[in-house]
Amino acid sequence: MATLPTTWLRDGVADVRIVARGWRWGRRPVVPRSAEPFVPPSQKPVFRTDWARRRPARAAREIAQKAGLEPLFRSQVRTRVEGLDVLTDLRGPVIFVANHASHLDTPLILLSLPDAWRRRTAVAAAADYFFDTWWRAVGSAVVFNTFPIDRRGGSLATTPGEVLAEGWSLVIFPEGTRSRDGWAGRFQLGAAWLATEHDVPVVPIAHRGTFAAMPRGQGWPARGRQPLTVRFGPPLRPGVDESPRDFAPRIRDAVAALLDEERTTWWDARRRAADGTTPDASGPAVAPWRRVWEQAAPPATPRADSAPARQAWRR
Amino acid sequence: MTRPGFVLEVDDRTPPLVVHEGEGFRLQEFPLGTRVIYPPESLPAVPDVDAAIAEALLHPLDADPLPTQLRPGMRLTIAFDDVSLPLPPMRAPDIRQRIIEAVLTMAADAGVDDVQLIAANALHRRMTPAELRHIVGERAFRSFHPHGLLTNHDAEDHDNLLHVGLTEKGEDVEINRRAAESDLLVYVNVNLVAMDGGHKSVPIGLASYKSLRHHHNAKTMVRSHSFMDHTKSHLHHSAWRMGRLLKEHLNIFQIETTLNNDVFPSSYDFLMKREWEWSVRDQAAMLGARRALALAPRRLRHKLFHEMRSPYGLTGIHAGDTEAVHERTIANVHRQQLVEVQGQSDVLVLGVPYLGPYNVNSVMNPILATCMGLGYFFNSYRGQPLVRRGGAVILYHPLEANFDQLHHPSYIDFYDEILAESTDPLVIEEKYEQQFATDPWYIHLYRTSHAYHGVHPFYMWYWAAHAMDHVDDVIWVGGDRRTAARLGFRAASTLADALEMASSTVGSSPSISYLHNPPHLIADVR
Numbered sequence: 001m002a003t004l005p006t007t008w009l010r011d012g013v014a015d016v017r018i019v020a021r022g023w024r025w026g027r028r029p030v031v032p033r034s035a036e037p038f039v040p041p042s043q044k045p046v047f048r049t050d051w052a053r054r055r056p057a058r059a060a061r062e063i064a065q066k067a068g069l070e071p072l073f074r075s076q077v078r079t080r081v082e083g084l085d086v087l088t089d090l091r092g093p094v095i096f097v098a099n100h101a102s103h104l105d106t107p108l109i110l111l112s113l114p115d116a117w118r119r120r121t122a123v124a125a126a127a128d129y130f131f132d133t134w135w136r137a138v139g140s141a142v143v144f145n146t147f148p149i150d151r152r153g154g155s156l157a158t159t160p161g162e163v164l165a166e167g168w169s170l171v172i173f174p175e176g177t178r179s180r181d182g183w184a185g186r187f188q189l190g191a192a193w194l195a196t197e198h199d200v201p202v203v204p205i206a207h208r209g210t211f212a213a214m215p216r217g218q219g220w221p222a223r224g225r226q227p228l229t230v231r232f233g234p235p236l237r238p239g240v241d242e243s244p245r246d247f248a249p250r251i252r253d254a255v256a257a258l259l260d261e262e263r264t265t266w267w268d269a270r271r272r273a274a275d276g277t278t279p280d281a282s283g284p285a286v287a288p289w290r291r292v293w294e295q296a297a298p299p300a301t302p303r304a305d306s307a308p309a310r311q312a313w314r315r
Numbered sequence: 316m317t318r319p320g321f322v323l324e325v326d327d328r329t330p331p332l333v334v335h336e337g338e339g340f341r342l343q344e345f346p347l348g349t350r351v352i353y354p355p356e357s358l359p360a361v362p363d364v365d366a367a368i369a370e371a372l373l374h375p376l377d378a379d380p381l382p383t384q385l386r387p388g389m390r391l392t393i394a395f396d397d398v399s400l401p402l403p404p405m406r407a408p409d410i411r412q413r414i415i416e417a418v419l420t421m422a423a424d425a426g427v428d429d430v431q432l433i434a435a436n437a438l439h440r441r442m443t444p445a446e447l448r449h450i451v452g453e454r455a456f457r458s459f460h461p462h463g464l465l466t467n468h469d470a471e472d473h474d475n476l477l478h479v480g481l482t483e484k485g486e487d488v489e490i491n492r493r494a495a496e497s498d499l500l501v502y503v504n505v506n507l508v509a510m511d512g513g514h515k516s517v518p519i520g521l522a523s524y525k526s527l528r529h530h531h532n533a534k535t536m537v538r539s540h541s542f543m544d545h546t547k548s549h550l551h552h553s554a555w556r557m558g559r560l561l562k563e564h565l566n567i568f569q570i571e572t573t574l575n576n577d578v579f580p581s582s583y584d585f586l587m588k589r590e591w592e593w594s595v596r597d598q599a600a601m602l603g604a605r606r607a608l609a610l611a612p613r614r615l616r617h618k619l620f621h622e623m624r625s626p627y628g629l630t631g632i633h634a635g636d637t638e639a640v641h642e643r644t645i646a647n648v649h650r651q652q653l654v655e656v657q658g659q660s661d662v663l664v665l666g667v668p669y670l671g672p673y674n675v676n677s678v679m680n681p682i683l684a685t686c687m688g689l690g691y692f693f694n695s696y697r698g699q700p701l702v703r704r705g706g707a708v709i710l711y712h713p714l715e716a717n718f719d720q721l722h723h724p725s726y727i728d729f730y731d732e733i734l735a736e737s738t739d740p741l742v743i744e745e746k747y748e749q750q751f752a753t754d755p756w757y758i759h760l761y762r763t764s765h766a767y768h769g770v771h772p773f774y775m776w777y778w779a780a781h782a783m784d785h786v787d788d789v790i791w792v793g794g795d796r797r798t799a800a801r802l803g804f805r806a807a808s809t810l811a812d813a814l815e816m817a818s819s820t821v822g823s824s825p826s827i828s829y830l831h832n833p834p835h836l837i838a839d840v841r
Binding site for chain 1: 316318319321322323324325326328329330331342344589590591592593598601602605606609610
């Protein structure tokens with residue numbers, strides 16, 4: 001027969017388990033769907049990140065990225081980078097615009113850039129997600145050079161325009177959030193507006209494999225060094241009288257063409273782009289499971305279309 | 316900004332939700348799709364309470380300013396709501412104290428000598444001096460109580476009751492003689508829920524059994540849909556008739572106040588938050604509270620809860636003509652408590668907390684728990700009940716057959732003798748009410764001790780009559796089985812068991828609504 005202290009302890013442990021499960025300890029809290037319209041606007045204090053673009057933080061970031069992030073990243077995934085030659089004739093700053101499917105996207109893009117570009121690139125990150133706690137804000141600002149953008153239209157300490165004006169290139173994911181099925185969503189106008197407002201070129205980027213490697217809800221890449229591909233496209237410049245509303249679709253088309261190129265060849269993708277038959281980046285209108293199924297397959301491995309590497313020893 | 320109340324639909328992201336059950340609470344995982352009705356967040360309190368009181372007294376609705384009604388040589392009586400309001404008791408200073416002090420200051424300035432203060436406790440127990448002091452404040456208590464000028468209303472003191480007349484429907488209107496014969500009766504109300512105030516204050520709070528029996532009966536309660544909506548409540552219709560008759564004979568200056576939803580003190584903040592918004596601190600506080608309550612001896616647990624004082628804030632105060640004032644008051648109550656709900660459900664879930672109007676500083680016995688759950692909470696609707704006719708109600712309460720010998724002596728006999736014979740409100744009213752209402756021993760205890768009137772447990776049972784008439788199944792989760800059986804209900808160990816038991820009434824996949832109360836709310840069921 002259980003004694004009182006035993007029962008008390010057992011019930012206490014049960015309570016803790018219920019709370020740990022119900023309040024998702026160690027994971028991000030979620031709001032029941034029907035309560036989402038009643039979530040109060042964030043009242044978080046404005047988090048300044050200008051310190052993260054000064055010399056001491058840049059030195060710390062160099063160490064963190066080269067000595068920590070890159071070895072770790074490469075130990076977990078394999079990458080193939082194409083199209084970096086587009087940066088050869090460019091002088092910064094530029095706006096890198098990419099599709100967004102995973103938390104792996106940011107390190108994939110940053111670590112794919114030549115060092116000189118990487119050191120002068122900042123990443124726009126959702127204020128409500130990456131800047132909701134001080135430790136998450138400091139961590140992401142140090143390692144990824146993030147600065148907050150407010151998806152809900154609040155006021156911020158630093159605007160992307162100011163970061164551009166300081167000479168930093170930006171990485172922007174115009175979808176605003178990670179894709180739920182791996183396919184691209186609607187592109188918001190922010191990147192196009194910045195490009196027209198500050199007259200800077202946009203470099204489209206298309207990547208694939210990050211959704212298969214680490215989709216929403218996973219905190220670590222899948223086992224087996226999943227292959228990732230990233231492809232940089234030629235820079236786009238807004239026309240003299242081109243509005244952000246007209247420029248944004250051009251950016252999205254460029255990303256779609258790069259994704260097409262990734263699946264086929266540069267030549268086929270160019271011909272389809274010329275015909276206006278580039279497959280839409282949002283994917284086919286098929287059952288949701290088929291959309292996820294297709295994106296959950298890893299892209300062709302980096303070595304698939306090249307001669308098999310000679311193995312020095314048997315595995 | 317204050318967020319409105321809303322209806323949550325339980326999904327896979329919803330954490331377990333708090334359900335009150337007597338002197339404790341539990342975390343309950345509800346079936347997916349359960350509707351949970353959350354009250355609006357607490358409204359901002361009036362910043363300057365004294366200025367608001369002065370404004371109400373100097374610029375009353377459909378009445379002359381209070382100072383102009385005060386003169387030397389007049390008889391002034393100040394009546395006020397008793398300890399049953401608000402719940403939990405308000406942290407000092409009670410709003411009634413501040414209003415009574417303002418009224419007395421004006422009376423002193425006007426040279427009024429003949430002033431009496433009367434607690435409008437009807438057939439409730441007499442309040443102790445300490446309870447009176449808490450409500451009226453130390454100054455008023457010291458000035459009036461030692462001289463017998465601050466008293467509890469005595470509904471059995473026939474020399475001090477006055478039969479004012481009959482309403483057009485033949486209802487006796489008999490109230491406290493001193494109040495009825497005053498030149499001015501000032502009534503100070505705390506309108507915690509929509510059923511309070513209006514003509515329920517004077518014609519009920521200061522009445523006798525002879526008057527109360529016209530509306531406090533099973534038939535009236537079954538037809539009051541609900542008694543939280545005075546326009547649809549037969550109880551209130553009767554009280555309104557009585558109030559209008561009184562108005563012809565008596566100058567009543569009604570002062571009504573409304574409070575926000577700051578029910579729990581800061582250490583219990585988590586009980587007022589929406590669960591998915593609990594911080595780590597809230598989670599720790601909840602876990603700590605549950606472990607402490609599990610460890611605490613019964614007396615300590617009781618003490619912890621009953622010594623809780625609410626930091627209520629004032630949301631409005633209006634004074635003047637009763638009906639004009641009450642219209643504004645109800646609008647304020649609705650602003651704080653009304654939540655729109657679409658349609659009824661098969662099952663209504665209610666958590667009955669440790670406190671109701673009739674067990675302040677006492678024990679919530681099974682009859683009071685029934686009154687609280689099937690009476691007050693079930694009737695917290697406007698339009699139509701949250702549960703469909705023929706549905707089931709599932710309540711949480713331990714239902715221990717504990718009775719306070721001092722406060723509830725007639726409840727013990729009601730439980731042991733009457734409920735053993737019948738649980739039908741109509742039957743027990745017809746066969747047994749008179750016997751309890753006129754029992755000399757109960758009357759003696761009511762007048763000289765701190766006992767509720769002999770008829771009071773009958774009224775509590777009538778309070779639940781509408782619910783008993785409306786639903787086919789009542790199941791108490793965590794309730795004592797023998798007690799539940801005595802009450803005519805059933806008990807279950809868990810919600811899953813209760814739903815299984817109710818499946819014969821509502822099927823195996825019923826729609827469920829959970830009224831997340833307290834803080835108080837009214838479901839506006841469309």
